[in-house]
Amino acid sequence: MQRVFSIYTVVVLAMSADGKIADANRSPARFGSVTDKAHLEAQVAQADAVLFGAETLRAYETTLRVTHPDLLKLRQQNHQPPQPIQIVASRSAKLNSDWRFFSQPVPRWLLTTPAAQAWDAPHFDRVLTIGTPSGIDWRAAWKEFAHSGIRRIAVLGGGSIVWNLLELDLIDELRLTICPLLLGGTIAPTPAAGIGFPEAIAPRLQLLSAEAIDHEVFLHYRLQHREV
Numbered sequence: 001m002q003r004v005f006s007i008y009t010v011v012v013l014a015m016s017a018d019g020k021i022a023d024a025n026r027s028p029a030r031f032g033s034v035t036d037k038a039h040l041e042a043q044v045a046q047a048d049a050v051l052f053g054a055e056t057l058r059a060y061e062t063t064l065r066v067t068h069p070d071l072l073k074l075r076q077q078n079h080q081p082p083q084p085i086q087i088v089a090s091r092s093a094k095l096n097s098d099w100r101f102f103s104q105p106v107p108r109w110l111l112t113t114p115a116a117q118a119w120d121a122p123h124f125d126r127v128l129t130i131g132t133p134s135g136i137d138w139r140a141a142w143k144e145f146a147h148s149g150i151r152r153i154a155v156l157g158g159g160s161i162v163w164n165l166l167e168l169d170l171i172d173e174l175r176l177t178i179c180p181l182l183l184g185g186t187i188a189p190t191p192a193a194g195i196g197f198p199e200a201i202a203p204r205l206q207l208l209s210a211e212a213i214d215h216e217v218f219l220h221y222r223l224q225h226r227e228v
């Protein structure tokens with residue numbers, strides 16, 4: 001198992017039975033059940049930080065906080081603050097401070113690039129500019145996170161961010177919930193965007209568990225890291 005700078009990275013996504021993480025309009029994906037929401041909250045509660053792309057924030061305008069008393073207690077026992085840091089990844093930093101996210105009681109970081117618009121700093125506890133105008137340097141970002149004491153990151157989407165991290169072999173685990181609907185089409189986003197991998201070098205997964213609850217299936221995979 002590879003851990004870059006001691007960080008363990010877990011991707012958590014819900015998808016339709018035909019492998020879409022949202023519909024073709026990129027609407028917020030609200031097709032997971034109450035059980036799936038609890039599963040997501042449990043994953044968030046284990047993390048020191050959660051990370052998501054700006055398009056995910058644009059879709060939801062909000063984030064999932066840890067609210068279950070047992071999970072808050074567990075974080076306290078683990079000497080973690082009540083809420084993980086919420087890290088928004090955005091090349092442009094074109095974000096709207098009216099979104100509910102910016103009034104939620106969570107620590108907020110912006111991970112951005114020199115191409116970002118001037119951002120009103122009070123809305124973020126930290127702004128990290130790491131990379132070039134064309135994109136974030138993810139390895140350097142992971143290094144900075146590690147220096148900041150982050151040991152476990154939950155990546156909550158979307159497909160674009162997951163693709164970036166997959167390409168760099170930065171993901172350790174994947175938790176996918178298969179939800180009982182079909183979204184269809186060719187433009188609806190999938191768990192990993194980008195240009196895709198040729199089959200011969202596609203990342204391989206080891207199935208750790210598969211649990212069916214009501215009409216959903218909860219899959220837990222470990223990524224087999226590439227040889228270096």
Ligand SMILES: NC(=O)c1ccc[n+]([C@@H]2O[C@H](COP(=O)([O-])OP(=O)(O)OC[C@H]3O[C@@H](n4cnc5c(N)ncnc54)[C@H](OP(=O)(O)O)[C@@H]3O)[C@@H](O)[C@H]2O)c1
Pocket residue numbers: 012013014015020021022023025026027028029052053054055056057059089090091092093094113134135136156157158159160161162164189193
């Ligand atoms: N089903 C689920 O569990 C789930 C979870 C999350 C999201 N979703 C869905 O997924 C969709 C969003 O996914 P997405 O793939 O379109 O977008 P995304 O991954 O959420 O965000 C993409 C944005 O991230 C920034 N970004 C991406 N790569 C970057 C790089 N290399 N350097 C700097 N910034 C970078 C850019 O922000 P800027 O544009 O600001 O520059 C880019 O537009 C939405 O429809 C949402 O509903 C579903």
